[in-house]
Amino acid sequence: MRDMQPLSGRRKAYDRVLRFLLYFCAALTCTLLVLFIGYIFVKGLPHVTWSFISSESSFIRGTIGILPNILNTVYLVVVTLIFILPLGVGAAIYLTEYASNRRFVAVIEFATETLTGIPSIIFGLVGMLFFCQRLGLQASLLAGSLTLVIVTIPTIIRTTQESLKTVPQSYREAALGLGAGKWHMIRTVVLPSSVDGIVTGCILSVGRIVGESAALLFTAGMGMSLNNYFASVGNFIHSSGASLTVALYVYARERAEFDVAFAIAAILMLLTLVINLSAKLVGRKLKKT
Amino acid sequence: MKQKLRPLEVIMNVLFLLCGLVAIVFVLFISIYLILSGLPAIREIGLADFLFGREWASTAAEPKFGILPFILTSVYGTAGAILLGVPVGFLTAVFLAKIASPRLAGLVRPAVDLLAGIPSVVYGLIGMMVLVPTVRELFHLPDGASLFCAILVLAVMILPSIISVSETALKAVPREYEEASLALGATHIETVFRVSVPAASSGIAASIVLGIGRAIGEAMAIIMVAGNVANMPGLFQSVRFLTTAVASEMAYASGLQRQALYSIALVLFLFIMLINVILNTLLKRKKG
Numbered sequence: 001m002r003d004m005q006p007l008s009g010r011r012k013a014y015d016r017v018l019r020f021l022l023y024f025c026a027a028l029t030c031t032l033l034v035l036f037i038g039y040i041f042v043k044g045l046p047h048v049t050w051s052f053i054s055s056e057s058s059f060i061r062g063t064i065g066i067l068p069n070i071l072n073t074v075y076l077v078v079v080t081l082i083f084i085l086p087l088g089v090g091a092a093i094y095l096t097e098y099a100s101n102r103r104f105v106a107v108i109e110f111a112t113e114t115l116t117g118i119p120s121i122i123f124g125l126v127g128m129l130f131f132c133q134r135l136g137l138q139a140s141l142l143a144g145s146l147t148l149v150i151v152t153i154p155t156i157i158r159t160t161q162e163s164l165k166t167v168p169q170s171y172r173e174a175a176l177g178l179g180a181g182k183w184h185m186i187r188t189v190v191l192p193s194s195v196d197g198i199v200t201g202c203i204l205s206v207g208r209i210v211g212e213s214a215a216l217l218f219t220a221g222m223g224m225s226l227n228n229y230f231a232s233v234g235n236f237i238h239s240s241g242a243s244l245t246v247a248l249y250v251y252a253r254e255r256a257e258f259d260v261a262f263a264i265a266a267i268l269m270l271l272t273l274v275i276n277l278s279a280k281l282v283g284r285k286l287k288k289t
Numbered sequence: 290m291k292q293k294l295r296p297l298e299v300i301m302n303v304l305f306l307l308c309g310l311v312a313i314v315f316v317l318f319i320s321i322y323l324i325l326s327g328l329p330a331i332r333e334i335g336l337a338d339f340l341f342g343r344e345w346a347s348t349a350a351e352p353k354f355g356i357l358p359f360i361l362t363s364v365y366g367t368a369g370a371i372l373l374g375v376p377v378g379f380l381t382a383v384f385l386a387k388i389a390s391p392r393l394a395g396l397v398r399p400a401v402d403l404l405a406g407i408p409s410v411v412y413g414l415i416g417m418m419v420l421v422p423t424v425r426e427l428f429h430l431p432d433g434a435s436l437f438c439a440i441l442v443l444a445v446m447i448l449p450s451i452i453s454v455s456e457t458a459l460k461a462v463p464r465e466y467e468e469a470s471l472a473l474g475a476t477h478i479e480t481v482f483r484v485s486v487p488a489a490s491s492g493i494a495a496s497i498v499l500g501i502g503r504a505i506g507e508a509m510a511i512i513m514v515a516g517n518v519a520n521m522p523g524l525f526q527s528v529r530f531l532t533t534a535v536a537s538e539m540a541y542a543s544g545l546q547r548q549a550l551y552s553i554a555l556v557l558f559l560f561i562m563l564i565n566v567i568l569n570t571l572l573k574r575k576k577g
Contacts, residue, residue: 007476015478022388025380026397029452032445033400036407036415043418090308098305110569111312117565118319118558119506121532125539125554126319129326150315157312183301211408214508214532218539245410245509252414253513262418265411272406276399 037269044266047259053267056226064260066267068226069247072141075229076220076243077209079145080152081202087149088156089191089198095157096164097186116154120214123151128218140240141227144220151215152208156201163197164190200282207275210268213245222250244268320558327555330354330548339552345519345529347538347546354549356534356556362522363531363560366436366511367504370443374504375497377444378451382496385452386459387481405449413513416442421514428525434516436528442510447500454499458492459485495571502564506557508532531557 007015055065091108099105127147128139137143167190175185191198221240224247229236242250244264252261331339334354342355381401385394416438425433462485470480486493508530516527517537529537535550535557542550 011476011479015476018478018482019388022380022384025377026384026389028377029381029404029448030397030400032448033404037403039415039419040411087308087311090305091311094305094309098302099309108309108312111316113569114316114562114565115312117502117506117561117568119508119532119561121506121508121535122319122323122554122558122561125535125551126322128539129322129551130318150319153311153315181295181298183298186301207406211406213408213410214536217509217536245408248408248410248414249509249513252410252417258418261414265414268408268411272403272408276402276406280399 040262040265040269043259044262044264044269047263048266052263057224064251064257066244066247066260066264068224069242069244069264071227071229072220072241073210073243075141075227075239076145076148076216077206079142080148080209081205083145083149084153084156084205085198085202088153088201089160091153091157092160092164093186093190095161097182097190112154112157115150120151120212123147124215124218126150127215132219138238138240139219139221140238141220141229142237142239144216144243147215147219148209148212151212152205155204155208156198159201159204160194160198163194163200166197167193196282196285200279203275203279203282207272207279210243210271210275211245213243213249216243216246217249220246222246224250323551323555323558326548326551328552330545330552331555333545334549334552339549340556343521345534347542347549352546354545356531356553358519358521359529359531359534359553360556362436362515362528363505363557365522366439366443366515366528366530367501369436369440370447370504371497371500373440374444374447374500375451378448378496378500379455379493381448382452382455382459382493383481383486386456387477387485401449401452404445405453409446409507409510410513412442412446413510416510416514424525430525432516432527434514434527435525436515436522437524439511439515439528439530442514443504443507446507446510447503450503451496451500454496455489455493458489458496461492462488491571495568498564498568498571502561502568505560505564506532508536512536531560 051063052065053070054067055063056068057064057066095105095108099108124147127143127150131137131143131146132139135143137146171189171193172185175189176182180188220243223241225241227235227239227241229239244267248261248264248268251257251264334342339354339356340360341357342353343357344353344355345358346353381397385397385401389397417434420438420441421433423433424430424435424438466484466488467480470484471477475483511530512533515530515533517529517533518527519529519534520526522528531553534553538546539550
């Protein structure tokens, strides 16, 4: 038909202009990203050396090392995960397996959505008021982790809930029909078939924790020296220090050590890449099974 | 025959219920805590003076706590970011959902995800080291750190959420709509913009609201590029946002000044809650 009745000039122009805009914007987004990543790596990677990532900063020798910040970040990730795994998975199980009142589920889901939307600076402020001051933890990595629990719990609830929903109803009915109790059924049938979703949730939460800065600035402290977390219980609770992101901020804003800041940025980008890739791989595995 | 509930079952039921309540508890906890700590300063300063005062001089001998500059800066900054970011993000989403071959889209999509995962301090660092000096040279300013830089950084930061939410909405448009339009003789582009986009409009609107939420709540990236002086907003002025006002004085504030910072957080929180409610109604309408 189109051959018999050629498009009018106006329609042709409409088509061309919009097509051009589409390609232009997609190209712009990609160019931005490539420039961005390229710039960070070019400026940052040359400064990432073994001694940089395996030592502590020393004023006497005038060297800068980010080992304490790496360890602080690991601390934050591990402690936060210990809290959110049972809480988040439990909440998701409640929502998909136990809750029978739809309105109640809607309220919980609205609360989860709301938590996702709250800016991290507000989490940081409330975390500081409650964990650091009210509970007397001072600025400490533990207070930072507890704040991050609130930040990341929606992620893990959502991903777990989604994978629980994909477990076929017949599995549940079969288990219950064989006489299993509800908890027994969840433990032996539902959870094992949704483990991939839980892992994805954990990986995404790790990404959020590694990238978080505003929520940590006032809760976890800005120290740059090594903590001996395991020396005593007191040490474990009261160690404070800067995570990688906060260290980047401090080096760039307050100490004008831009090479160090770019090196940390490069490390953070590499971590983000690894986290994104692993989340994708786990997600793909989830689809196959 | 009704099965008798074993004690273990009852315990687990209660435990899971408690976990389920966690999100509600957190939201209530944050709201109540912010309201309780935010109200005293507002009461002392006076609501009108606080919200519409044009001057913020928290450390002066006669301190002034007017946050109108912060509110306006946040609103202008967000509006600017939306103005720049939404067209680019929306058109990229259309490209990914309707134009690009699956292979090309498969290449671009992970890139967009990566953009979403980059920590905000990294955006701030790039803005501070590249954008701010460029703006200073280009417009012959004494200092490049300005609302303009913050808008550019925010525009890039909201791209990923706009792209991914709009793309999902566009992909959910039933194929029959598009096939009907094509069969009536519309070109592919006409179909996309006159059929698919209107059909996905509530999802696209949701992506914009989500972008507004992200832009208004961002702190660390813009604290590094906006200059941080409590001026009334101007495009090339050094400015302070609601978020950065909290972040920049919290470390040393005390007394009424500290309480006023909690009040700023409360105002920010109210903005965010309003946006959340709008987002929720938009998403619900999409489902219904």
